[in-house]
Amino acid sequence: MSLRLSTVILPVRRWHEGGRDQWLRAEQLGFHAAYTYDHLSWRTFRDGPWFGAVPTLTAAAAATERLRLGTLVTSPNFRHPVTLAKDLITLDDVSGGRVTLGIGAGGNGFDATALGQEAWSPRERADRFAEFVALLDRLLTEGSVSHEGTFYSAEEARNIPGCVQKPRLPFAVAATGPRGLRLAARYGQAWVTTGDPKLFEDGTPEQSLEAVRGQLARLDKACAEIGRDSQPMEKILLTGFTPEANTVLASVDAFVDFAGRHRELGFTELVIHAPIPDSDFAADEAVFEKIATEALAQLDS
Template sequence: MWPMQSWPEAGELWRRAEDLGFRHAWVYDHIAWHGTTPWYDAYTTLAAAAAVTSRVRIGTLVTSPNFRHPVPAAHAIKTIDHVSGGRLSIGIGSGGTHRDSDAGVLGGGDWSPDERASRFAEWVGLLDRLLTEAETSYEGTYYTAREVVEEPGCVQRPRVPFVIAGNGPRGMRVAARHGTGWVTSGHAPGRRPQEVVRSRLDALHAACEAEGRRIGDLILMTGFSEEPWLESPGAFADLAGRYAELGITEIALHWPRPGTPFEADMKVFEAIAAEYGVGS
């Protein structure tokens, strides 16, 4: 879902997503998205969406350390989980590097790849503690928390599910340690998307084996390769079947957006929802 419409128009779209039968509806969490305006806040949008829907799961895909500190993020997450009646999932990634989205928006120097990965791991670990421990005090390399009380906690126990976006070795370890779900796009220049996903799944399974854990929800974010996901219901079925054979359990589609690379026939989109949504 694109956080580009003001309320109540945006609310109508979230209700429509639920009525179409989608099992979950996600929103990007950025200050902006490659300069796109208007662009509304993800957490506020999710709270409002939770209030106007009753069945569809909602979440970020994904939030990051780029401009959110774990302490206020945890507070907002608990609140949205209560508003939604326990329908919230939080996708988390290390964050992009482009300043026209949110990298560097708080000032300071650019983060190196190593610092970005380290911040990501610390951010996720601290958020986990903030959502599960009765009281958290923490002095880390990048983040600090002092006597933060967990009460009332999340509706979902022990906490809301984490869907981790991590394609490198360190990100995979974070996913294996903390993730209920994992998300990838399958995009890598010069490589076939299905081969990319296959190799990443192999690496994820190895990381999970090392941690002694299993991740249940394996999500593919579509729209970043030339695969014809929304060309027709048949094309969707063919691609979804191929990725299911690899082990992918969930497919995330972009709501059609005219005049952009995410443009699609709304009738095809609705037909896919009707045939492959939660009600099918």
């Protein structure tokens, strides 16, 4: 089974002070795609620079030619399907059809209350996500949409001419629970996981593999329940959140070992974070670039 390698570029650099260069370098290194987080701020980066995902991706679309671009992930925390759809159609147009929307339910981080709302319960978050994804799917495929839902409404929302990619740009749905996996099965062209967060600090690589194997099995089941073959669906692992996170980018050999074990499970794309000094994603830039250019060939050999 073939495996693609992609990267995440966090939006922490000014565009003309290294930001643009990172996206260009990702294309030069041959990454399949470059994603960014869609947050208002994120964890340890909260009190430092953090730029918006959609403007950043639009600038990256204008600066690059072949690299796929996307969010990993967008959530309902501070987005509305109507305005998001308009932004995505525009981004898909500017990029010439190179956009993937990574989308998830979100969490109770800073974004969850930034607009002044109370943090949602797990049930409400799941309910909102289901309605959000279904409405966004319509908005990206229909020229005019009206919808009166529990959480979101649209009144003759126009989205002409629609996406460059048909019938719409692909969704990569991040999910591990049963409701999320059903959404991935119904609407996703790809599925995303970060592994099992409960194992990040105290688990072992073997336990992590077993947990992810279980997630894949549940995805297969969710697809089978609606008569869909899960095999053609892309399976994406966002790395950096499994027990071996600190060693995956330590060397090419370490990454190849990690990648091989996850390819055997059925993953088709691994995503690694571009190094950020003095952060959770600190790594040797030279090793990162060597992984980008040599690891897949070494894995195949």
